[in-house]
Amino acid sequence: LGNHILSLSAMGAPQKHGQRSWKSDIATYDTTLARELGDNSSFDTLNEDGNKRIVNKGIAYNKHWGYLDRWSVDVNGDTIHSNEILNTKQNYYHKPQFALRDFWKVNDGLHISNILYASFGKGGGTSLKENREDFEYDKNGQINLQKIYDDNIQYNGREGTGPFSTQSEESMYQKALGNRESEAETFLRSSINNHYWYGLLSTANLELNNSITLSGGMDLRHYKGEHYAEVYDLLGGDFVYDPNINKLNPSLLLRMGDKTGWHNDGLVKWAGIFSQLEYSKGSLSYFFNISGSNTAYKRVDYFKKKDLVLDDKTYKEALGTTMITEYYFQGERLPSATGADSLHKELVLDTIWHNGTPYTMYSKEAQYSATDWKWLRGYTIKTGANYNLDEHNNIFCNVGYISKAPKFNNVYDLYSGETLVNIENEEVNAIEVGYSYRSTYFSANVNTYYTKWKNKPSQTFVEYEDIDGIKYKSNINGMDALHQGLEIDFAYKLNTKFTLEGLCSFGDWKYTSSEEVRFYNEDNRPIIENGEAVVFDFDAEGVHVGDAAQTQFGLSIRYEPTHKSYIKIRGTHFDNHYADFDPISLSEENGTGGTESWITPAYQLIDMHCGHRIRLSKKENINIRLSILNLLDKIYISDALNNDKHNSMHSDFDAKSAGVFFGLGRRTNLSLQYNF
Numbered sequence: 001l002g003n004h005i006l007s008l009s010a011m012g013a014p015q016k017h018g019q020r021s022w023k024s025d026i027a028t029y030d031t032t033l034a035r036e037l038g039d040n041s042s043f044d045t046l047n048e049d050g051n052k053r054i055v056n057k058g059i060a061y062n063k064h065w066g067y068l069d070r071w072s073v074d075v076n077g078d079t080i081h082s083n084e085i086l087n088t089k090q091n092y093y094h095k096p097q098f099a100l101r102d103f104w105k106v107n108d109g110l111h112i113s114n115i116l117y118a119s120f121g122k123g124g125g126t127s128l129k130e131n132r133e134d135f136e137y138d139k140n141g142q143i144n145l146q147k148i149y150d151d152n153i154q155y156n157g158r159e160g161t162g163p164f165s166t167q168s169e170e171s172m173y174q175k176a177l178g179n180r181e182s183e184a185e186t187f188l189r190s191s192i193n194n195h196y197w198y199g200l201l202s203t204a205n206l207e208l209n210n211s212i213t214l215s216g217g218m219d220l221r222h223y224k225g226e227h228y229a230e231v232y233d234l235l236g237g238d239f240v241y242d243p244n245i246n247k248l249n250p251s252l253l254l255r256m257g258d259k260t261g262w263h264n265d266g267l268v269k270w271a272g273i274f275s276q277l278e279y280s281k282g283s284l285s286y287f288f289n290i291s292g293s294n295t296a297y298k299r300v301d302y303f304k305k306k307d308l309v310l311d312d313k314t315y316k317e318a319l320g321t322t323m324i325t326e327y328y329f330q331g332e333r334l335p336s337a338t339g340a341d342s343l344h345k346e347l348v349l350d351t352i353w354h355n356g357t358p359y360t361m362y363s364k365e366a367q368y369s370a371t372d373w374k375w376l377r378g379y380t381i382k383t384g385a386n387y388n389l390d391e392h393n394n395i396f397c398n399v400g401y402i403s404k405a406p407k408f409n410n411v412y413d414l415y416s417g418e419t420l421v422n423i424e425n426e427e428v429n430a431i432e433v434g435y436s437y438r439s440t441y442f443s444a445n446v447n448t449y450y451t452k453w454k455n456k457p458s459q460t461f462v463e464y465e466d467i468d469g470i471k472y473k474s475n476i477n478g479m480d481a482l483h484q485g486l487e488i489d490f491a492y493k494l495n496t497k498f499t500l501e502g503l504c505s506f507g508d509w510k511y512t513s514s515e516e517v518r519f520y521n522e523d524n525r526p527i528i529e530n531g532e533a534v535v536f537d538f539d540a541e542g543v544h545v546g547d548a549a550q551t552q553f554g555l556s557i558r559y560e561p562t563h564k565s566y567i568k569i570r571g572t573h574f575d576n577h578y579a580d581f582d583p584i585s586l587s588e589e590n591g592t593g594g595t596e597s598w599i600t601p602a603y604q605l606i607d608m609h610c611g612h613r614i615r616l617s618k619k620e621n622i623n624i625r626l627s628i629l630n631l632l633d634k635i636y637i638s639d640a641l642n643n644d645k646h647n648s649m650h651s652d653f654d655a656k657s658a659g660v661f662f663g664l665g666r667r668t669n670l671s672l673q674y675n676f
Helices: 031-036 145-153 169-177
Strands: 004-011 015-018 065-069 083-087 090-094 097-105 110-130 186-207 212-233 259-281 284-301 306-309 314-319 321-329 332-334 342-349 352-354 357-359 374-388 393-404 426-438 442-454 462-465 471-474 481-493 498-511 514-518 535-539 549-562 565-577 603-615 621-629 637-641 659-662 667-675
Touching: 065 145, 110 212, 145 186, 186 259, 314 352
Parallel strands: none
Antiparallel strands: 004 097, 015 090, 065 083, 090 110, 097 110, 110 186, 186 212, 212 259, 259 284, 284 374, 306 314, 321 332, 321 342, 352 357, 374 393, 393 426, 426 442, 442 481, 462 471, 481 498, 498 549, 514 535, 549 565, 565 603, 603 621, 621 667, 637 659
C-alpha cells in the first residue's frame, strides 16, 4: 500500500499432555547408581509416611499416574466396569497469538514499524487434592487411584459406611442437611491460568548519514491473568466439602467446575521507551543504548470478603458469608461440640449497618478486595564498541547496567494476596571483552564476561507470625551472585564437504550473599518482638549457582555430500552442574552457612542432525529434516535440588539428600517444510 507493507498473522496450537512435576531421590530410579554416588542409606526402610520406600523404578518413572476402574451399579444391581489409565498431572492450554504489522518507508533514511498484537491464553494443569493426610501407592509405585475412587463412591445412601461413618464435623453437617450423596475426600483439581495480553511496539530508524543511525520507540503492554482452581474430576464422589475458603461462597458443597482454593486476577500495565545511537566509520563501530520502563501491578481477590466503600468510610474485607454452627444433644443446645449428637450449620450473610442502612456483599457499594497499583520503575544503559584490526581480526567490548522490576509473584503472595515486604529491583552489572577471527576456511571467537547480579529474587519466601497471630512474608532480596567465565567457539572448513566445529565454556558462578532478611509492616516500619527487630539470616557466600552446567566442551563435524544434503554429528561434555538449593537452608544458626551444594555427575551427549532439500520448481521446494537427540541413549541427571525435603529423608548436602530428574533418553524429531 504505497510506502506501507501490511501483514496480519494468527497462530495457535491447542495441546494437552501428561507431565511429571516432582523430583524423586536417586534410589527411586536406580539403587545401583545411588550406591555409586555415595548413598549409603538403607533402601528397605520406611519413609516418613510409614510406607516402604519406592526404589528401582527406572529413569522414566512417573508417580503421578495409575490404573482406575470407574465402576458403577445399574438399576438391576449389576456392576458396570470402565477401565482407564489416568495421569493426575495433565497440562492443557491454548494460546493463540494475533499480530498486525505495518512497515512504513517514509523516505530512504527513515523507516517506521508498528506492531499491534494480542494473545489470549486459556487452560490449566491438574493435580490431586486430598482432604486426608496422604494417599497410597500400589506395588508398582503408582498412585492407588482405585482406592481413592472406591472410598469416594462407597457412601451412596447406605447407612453407616463411607467417609461419613465417623462423627466428624463434616459428617454431622452432611446429616444435618439430609444429603445422602458422597463426599470426595480426594479429587482432581485444575489450576487455571487464563490470560489476556495486548501490546503495541513502535520503532523508528533514522539514518542521519553514512556513519550515524538513530533508532528508538515505545513498548506498551496490558496484561490480565485469571488465576483460580476448580473441581476437575470428583473421582467417584458427588461433591467436595470446602471449609469456607471462599468467603463469598453461599455453599460449602462444591460440584464439578466450581472454584476452590483461590480465585484472583493479576493486572499488569507496562510502558517502556528505548533509544539507540549507532556509529560506524572505517574500522570502528560503536553503539549506545538507553531505555526506561514503568511497571504497575494490581491484584483483585474474589475469595476474600468484599470491601464496603462509602462516601465517608471504607470497611476493608467486611462483607461476605460467615458459617454459624450450633451444637445439640438430644435437642438441647450445647456451648461446644463436646458431647454433641447433632448440629446445625448455616451460612449467613455478613451485614453492616451504617447510618441506619444495612449493607451486604450484594450491595452496589460492596467491591471486591483489591490492592492499590504498585508502580516499579526500571531502566537499562548499554554501550559497546568493535574495532577491526585488519580484514581478519577484530576486538570488541560491551558494558551494561540493568535495573529490572521484580515479577508479579515477588510482589504479592501467591495465596493470601498480601503485598510482600522488602521489594527491590533486580540489578545487573555486566562487561564482556572478546576477540574474533574470520577467514575463508577458519573462524573463531573468544569471549570473556564478568557479571554481577544483585537482589535476584528467590522463589522462596520467609514467613513470620507475631504474637498476635499476624503473618508477614518477606522476599529474599539479598541473593547476589557473580558470574564470570570464558567462552571459545570455532569452525574449520576442512574441504568443500567437511566442516569441523567446536566450543568451550568455562564458568565460575557463585553467590556472594550473606544477608539478613528483615520484616516490615505496611507502614514500612521494622517488626519488633521482645524489644528487637525480627531477623532471619542466610549465608550463601561462595556457594555455586545451581541448575546449569558451568563447564561445557563440544565438538561436531558436518558432512555435505551434495549442496542439497547434510549430516551433522555433535558431541557435548557437561560438567560442574551444581544442585539448586533453598537459601534459608544455609544458616549460621543451624551450622550450614556457606555449605556447598551437591554436584551432579558429569555426562556426555551425542546428537545427530541431517537434512535434504527437494526442488520442485523455481519457487517451490521441500526441506526434510531428521534429528536424533541423545543418540547413544545416555543416562544422566539433568536437574537436582539440594536437600529436597519433599523427596528425601536426609539433609546432608549429598546424593542421597537430593531430589533429581534424569534427562530424556533417545528421541527422534522429523520435520517437513514446504516453501513456495
